[in-house]
Amino acid sequence: MKQILLFLFLIPSFLFAQKTTILKGTVKNSQKDGIDKVSVKFGKTGTVTDENGNYSIRIPLDKEITILFSHVSYVTFTKKITAKNRNIIRFSPILLTKTENLNEVVVKDNRKEAAGITKIDINKAKNIVGPNAGVENVLMTLPGVNNNNELSTQYNVRGGNFDENLVYVNGIQVYRPFLIRSGQQEGLSFINSNMVQNIDFSAGGFQAKYGDRLSSVLDITYRKPSETALAIDASLLGASATFEGLFLNNKLSTITGVRYRDNSLFVNSKQIETNFRPRFTDVQTYLSYEFSDKFQLSFLGNFSLNNYNYQPLTRRTRFGTVANPLELTVFYSGQEEDKYLTLFGALSGEYKVSDSFTITTTASRYNTQEEEHFDIAAQYNLGEVDANIGSDDFGDVQFSQGIGSQLNHARNDLDALITNVEVKGTLKQGSKQWSFGVKYQKEDIIDRIREWEVIDSLGFSIRPPFHSSNNQPYEPFEGAITPFQNIRKDNNVIINRITGFAQFNQRSFWNDHEVFYNLGIRAHSWSVTGNGTKSDNKIIVSPRAQFAIKPNWDKDMLFRISGGLYAQPPSYRELRDFNGDINVNVDAQKSYHLVTGMDYSFNLWNRPFKLTSEAYYKNLTDVNSYTIDNVRIRYRADNVTEAYAYGLDLRLNGEFVPGSESWVSIGYLKTEENINDRGYIARPSDQRVKFGILFQDYIPNLPDLKAYLNLVYNTGVPGGSPSYSDPYNFQQRLRDYRRADLGVSYIFVDANKQFSSGWLSNFKELSAGLELFNMFDIQNAITNTWVRDVYTKTQFGIPNFMTGRVLNFKLAMKF
Template sequence: MSLFLFFISHCVFTQTATIKGIVKDDKGKPIYDVNISYENSGTTTNQNGEYSIIVTSDKKVTVTFSHISFNDLIKTFDISNGKVVNFSPRLKPKTEELEVVDIENRRKDAEGVVEINMQDVREIPGANSGVENILMTFAGVNNSNELSTQYNVRGGNFDENLVYVNGIEVYRPFLVRSGQQEGLSFVNSEMTQNVSFSAGGFQAKFGDKLSSVLDITYRTPQEFATRVNLNLLGGSATIEGKLFDNKLSAIVGVRYRDNSLLVNSKDTETNYKPKFTDAQSFLSYQVNERFKVDFLGNFSFNEYNYTPITRRTKFGTIANPLELTVFYNGQEKDKYLTAFGALKGTYLVNDDLQMSLTTSTYNTQEAEHYDILASYNLGEVDSNLGSENFGEVEFSEGIGSQLNHARNNLDALISNVQLKATLRKDNNQYDFGLKFQNEDIRDRIIEWEVIDSAGFSIRPPNQIVNNQPYEPYEGEITPYQDVRAKNNTQINRLSAFAQWSKKEEWGENEVWYNIGVRAQNWTVKGDNINSSKSQTVISPRAQLAIKPDWEKDMLFRFSTGFYYQPPFYKELRDANGIVQPDVKAQQSIHFVLGNDYSFKMWDRPFKLVSEAYYKHLTDVNPYTVDNVRIRYAATNNATAYAAGLDFRLNGEFVPGTESWVSLGLLSTKENIDNQGEISRPTDQRFKFAILFQDYVPNIPDLKMYLNLVYNSGVPGGSPSYANPYEFQTRLNSYKRADIGISYVIADENKQFNSGLLKSFKELTFGVEIFNMFDVQNSITNTWVRDVYSKRSYGIPNYMTSRVFNVKLDMKF
C-alpha cells in the first residue's frame, strides 16, 4: 500500500503528463512492439498495440514512434500538468521491395499461435457465424454439427479446450446435450479486438486442459460508436465509447438468436420455440497512468421449448433401402441461465514489472425437463422401379415405442481469485501466477427410458434374458435406463505457474525460448462422499523456435510438455450419476514440430504453415458422445494416442483479400481395459477446408465469401450399455458449402455527406446460403432396438438442409 501511495504522490507533485493510446497499421490492426521514445526514456506497445508514456508537462516535447516494418512517426505535444492525452496513430508500412516477406509479429509464430483477422470473423458465412466458425476451417479443428459452436482439436473432445476472454477463463453450461439447445457462444465477435488460437503445445501460463487454447481480447474503445447486425437467425447491438474525461472505456453488447430457421429444415417435423439472449459488457477505467481496473460481465438466458411431431428418415443402400417413421407425443422444456462477472486490477509497478489481481464468479442454473413418447416403424422400402408402391415401406422389420423422461436440475457456482506478474529484464520475460478456485455444484438427475418392441418391454442388457413371447416372464418391468442421483459436490483447486521467455540471436539467426511449469492441487468433497484424497499434478512445458538467416523466410519451432486435465464435475460423474471423487487427471505428452514458410507468389504475400504432432495419453477417462453431450465413465481405465499432420496455405489468392486452404490428417485410438485399440469418437481421419474471398473488379464493393469443408466420417457411436468394441461403423463423410455475397454501401473509404446515409459509418447488405448443395450430413445415430432380431439399428440423425439467410450490418 505504501508503494502505491508513493506513486500517486509522485504523479501529483511532479510536473508531468501522460500520453497513451493504441498504435495501429493502415488497416486498423494493432501493432505489437512499437518503440515509443521521448528524450532518454521510452516504452513499447503490448500485444494489443497499447502504450502509455509519461512526459514533461507545460512545454513542447517530441515523441517518436518506430518499428522495423513501418515508417517512423514523429509527433510534438504540449500538455498541461496532470493531463492525460489519448493519441492512437496509424503507421504506414515501409514500401521498399524486399526479397522476403516481413512478418509483423514473429513472436506469435514462434509460439505456434494463429492470429485471426476480425474482419474475416464478421464476414465469413456459417450457420454459427463468429470466432468458432473461422476455427472450423483450420486443419486440426473439427465439428460436424452446424448448430453447435463447440469443436474438437486434434483428437480431443469439446471439454478439452481452454477459452479466455481478456485473460479470464470462461465456462460453458453443463447439461447441454444438443446443438439446438446451445444457442450462443460466449464470445461476442462484435466486441472482440484480437483472437489467438493454439492447437497444442501451448505455454505454461495457460491452464490445465489437454487440447487447445482460444485467447480472446475484447477491445478498449477509443471513440463513440454503435453497431447493429440483423439477420433471419437473430441480431445484435453493440455500443461503445469513452466517459469521464476519457478515463472510462465501455463497450456493451446484446445478442438474440433463434435457430428455428435451421431446425425446421431437418427431417423431424417440430414445434420449436427457442429464445437465446445474452448481454455482455467490458469496462476499463484508467485510475492513473500506472493503475487500471477492468470489469467483464455476462448474463445469458436460453429457453428451449421443443415439441417433436413426426420424423421420416430414409437410409441404407440402393440395394437395401430402409425407412424409419416415428410419431411423437410429449415435449421438452429446458432453461439455462448463466451469469458471469470478473474484476481485474492491473498495476504497472515500473517499466519492467506489471502485476494484476483478478477475481471472477460464474453461476449457471440449468433445468432439463422432457417427456417424449416415440412410436416407430422400421421397414424395408420397395426399390423396384416398376412397382406401384415404389419408395413405400413394404415390410416392417421393427415396430415399437420408446418413452424418455428427465427431470434434471443443476446449480453451479464457480469462484476464483488469481494473482499474476510479468517481469521484463533485458531480453528476458518472466511470468508468474497463483490461483485459487472453489466449485460448488448441486445436481439432481432423474432420467429413465422405457423401450417396448411389439408389446414386450426390453430390459437392460445386464439383466437376465427371457424367452418371451414363447415363455412368460413374471418379473417386474424395469426401465431400459434408469439414472437417479442427487449430488452436492465441492471442489477446491490451487494452481500456480512460472515461465521464462527469451529472444536472442545465434550468430545471424533469431531464436526464441520458453520454459515453464504448472502445478495444480485439488480436493473433492460432498454430501455423499465419505473420503477423498487430495491430488497434485505438475506440468512442465517447453518451446523452442529458430528463424535461420536464410534467403527463404522460414521459421522452425518445437514444443513439448506434460499436459494434465484435472477432472471437472462432468468427468467425476459416472453413467449412473454417482460422483467418483478419486478420478485422476488425464495425462497427455505433446510433441509438436512446426514450420512457417513465408514467400511471394504472383507478387503477393503467402504463408505455408505445416505442423506434425503426436500426443500420448494415459489415465484416460473413456466417454461416449450423443450429439454434443459427453458422458464419462468416471474411470481411468484407458490409454490413447493422437497423431497427425496439419497444413494451411494462406495469402492473397485475390489481390487485397486473404484466403486459405487447410488439409489435416489424423489418427486417434484408445485401448479400454486392454481390449485392444479402437477409434476414439473424434477419429476424424481426413479434413479439407477452403475459405475463399473475392470481389468484382469493376464493382469492388460487391464481395463474395465461400466456406467449404470436407470431413471424413467419424465413428457412429454405440447404444447405451453396449460395448463400443462391437460398434465400430462410421458415419458418412461430412460435406458442406456456405456462400455469402455482400455489398458495401458505406465504410471508412466511402462516406456520404448528405441524405439518409450520412449518419452511417458502415453499412453492408448481404445474402447467405448455408449448405449450398443441400447435402444430407449426419452427426450421430439414433439406435432402434428390435426384440425379435436382438439387433440395434443405427439411424443417422441428419443435419440441416439448404437454408437462405439475409443480413444487414450497420455502424453509426
C-alpha cells in the same frame, strides 16, 4: 482478498510527476487494426507501440510539442499537442500504408509463431459465413480442428473432445454449460465477436502459463474503445447491438454487447417436423478505469439466458443401401422445456510496479443454473422400401421390420458455482521474461438427476441388459415393468484446486540465427468431496518446453519444437459415470505432447504467402474414456484406458486474390484407445482427414461487392453405440461431413469510403448481404438413433441428419 484489493487501491506513489501528463492511445491502420512497433516520440523522448498498437508517453504541461508517429511500412504522421492540465490525453491516429517499394526492409515479430500460436484476423471472425459465424467458426477451418455439427460452437482438436479445450477472455477462463446435449440448445457462444480485438490459438504444445487441459488454448482479448460508436447487426437468425465509448475524461472505457439468437430457421430445415421456439439472449460488458499510468481496474461481466422449447411432431428418414433401402417413420407427442441461465463476473486489477515488472490480480465467479425437463413419447415403424423400379409401389414401405414405441422422461436440474482468485506477475529484462502465477479455485455443484426411458416393441416392454430372464410370450411375466434406462441421483460435489506456474522466455541469437526459448512448469493440487466421501489430496506436476530457431537464410523460414506433460485433473463431468454415480478418486488424465513445426513465408504472384506445417504425437495415460451423443459427453469415470494420437497439419494462407487473405487447410489424424487392455479401437473423435477452405474474393470493377466461401470436408467419425452396449461391437462410422457456405455482401460505407453529405453520411460503416448455408443441400449426420428389429434382434443405427439449405439476409451498420 480484502487486503489485496486495499493494497491495489492505496497506491499514491504513481502521482509523482507534477508538471507532466500522459498522452496515450492506439495507432491503427486504415482497417482499424492496431499497428505494433510504431515509434512515438517528441524531441529526445520516445516509446513504441505494443503488439496491439497501444502506446503511452509522458508529455510536459503548458508547452506545445510535436508528436511524431513513424513506421517503416506506413506514412509518417505528426501532431502538435499542448497539454493544459494533468488529465490523461487520448489520441489514436490512423496511419496510411506506404506505396513505395519496401522489399529491402522487412520488419517481423516472430514471437507468437515461435510459440506455435496462430494469430487470427478479427475481420475473419466477423465476416466468415456459417450458421454459428464467429471465432469458433474460423477455428473449424484450421487443420487439426474438427466438428461435424454446424449448430454447435464446440470443437475437437487433434483427437481431443470438447472438454479438453481451454478458452480465455482477457486472461480469465470461461466454461461451457454442463447439461446441454444437442448443438441446437447451445444458442450463443460466450465470445462476442463484435467485442474482440485479438484471437490467439494453439492446437497443442502450449506454454505453462495456460491451464491444465489436454488439447488446445483459445486466448481472446476484448478491446478497449478509442472512440464512441454504436454497431448494430441484424439477420433472420437474430440481432446484436454493441456500444463502446469513453467517459470521465477518457479514464473510463466501456464496451457492451447485447445479442439475440433464434435457430428455428435451421431446425425447420431438418427432417423432423417440430414446433420450435428458442430464445437465446446474451448481455456482456467490459469496463476499464485507469487510475493512473501505473494502475488500472477492469470488470468483465456476462448474463446469458437460453430458453429452449421443443415439441417434435413427426420424422421420416430413409437410409440403408440402394439395393436394400429402409425407412424410419416416427410420430411424437410431448415436449421438451430447457432453461440455461449463466452469470459471470470478473474483477481484475493491474499494477505496474516498474517499467519491467507488472502484477495482475483477478477475482471471478461463474454460476450456471440449468434445467432439462422433457416428456416425449415416440411411436415408430421401421420398414423395407420397395426398390423395384418397375413396381407400382416403388418407393413405398412394403414390409415392417420393427414396430414399437418409447417414452423418455427427464427432470434434471443442476446448479454450479465456480469461484476463482488469481495473482500473476511478469518481469522483463531486455530479451528475457519471467512469468509466474498462483490461483485458487472452488467448484460447488448440486446436481439432481431424474431420467428414465421405457421401450416397447410389439406390446412387450424391453427390459434393461442384465435383467433377470423371462420366457415371454410362452410364460406370463408377473414382475414389475422396469425402465430400459433409469437414473435417479442427487449429487453434491465440492472441488478445491490450487494451481501455480512459472516460466522463462528468452529471445536471443546463435551466431546469426534468431532463437527462442521457453521453459515452464505447472503444478495442480486438488481434492474432491462428493456425497459424503472425500478423495485424497492429489498433485500433478507438468513440465513444458519450447524451442524455435529462425535461420539467417535467404528464405524466410522458422522451425520449432515443443512438448511436455499435459494433465487434466477431473471436472465434475469427468467424475460422473454413465449411471450418474460419482467417483471422487478419478485421477488426472495425462498426455505427453511432442509437436514439431515449420513456417515458410514467401512471395507468389508478387503477393505474400505463408505455409505452416506441424506434426504431432500424443501418448495418453489414465484416460477417462467417453461416448459422444451430439454434444453430450458421458464418461466412464475409471481411468482404465490408454490412448494415442498422431497426425500432420498443413495450412497455406495468403493473398490468392490481391488484398484479401484466404487459406487452405489439410489435416490427417489417427487416434485410438485401449479400454481395460481389450485392444485398440477408434476413439469417438477419430476424424481421419480434414480439408478446409476459407476464401475471400471481390469483383475487380466493383471492389465493394465481396464474396466469402467457407468449405469443410471431414471424414466420418465412429457413430457411437446404444445405451449399455459394448463400444467394441459398434465401430461403424458416420458418413463423411461435407459442407459449403457462401456469403455475398456489399459495402456501402467503411473506413475507406466515407460520405460528407446525404443519408449515408450518418454511418461510419454500412453493409448488407445474403448468406447461403449448405448451398449443395448435403445431408450430414451427427449421431445415430438406435432402433431394434424385433424379428432379428438387430439394432439399426439411423443417422440423425443436420440442417439443409438455408438462405439468410443480414445487415450491419455502425454509427
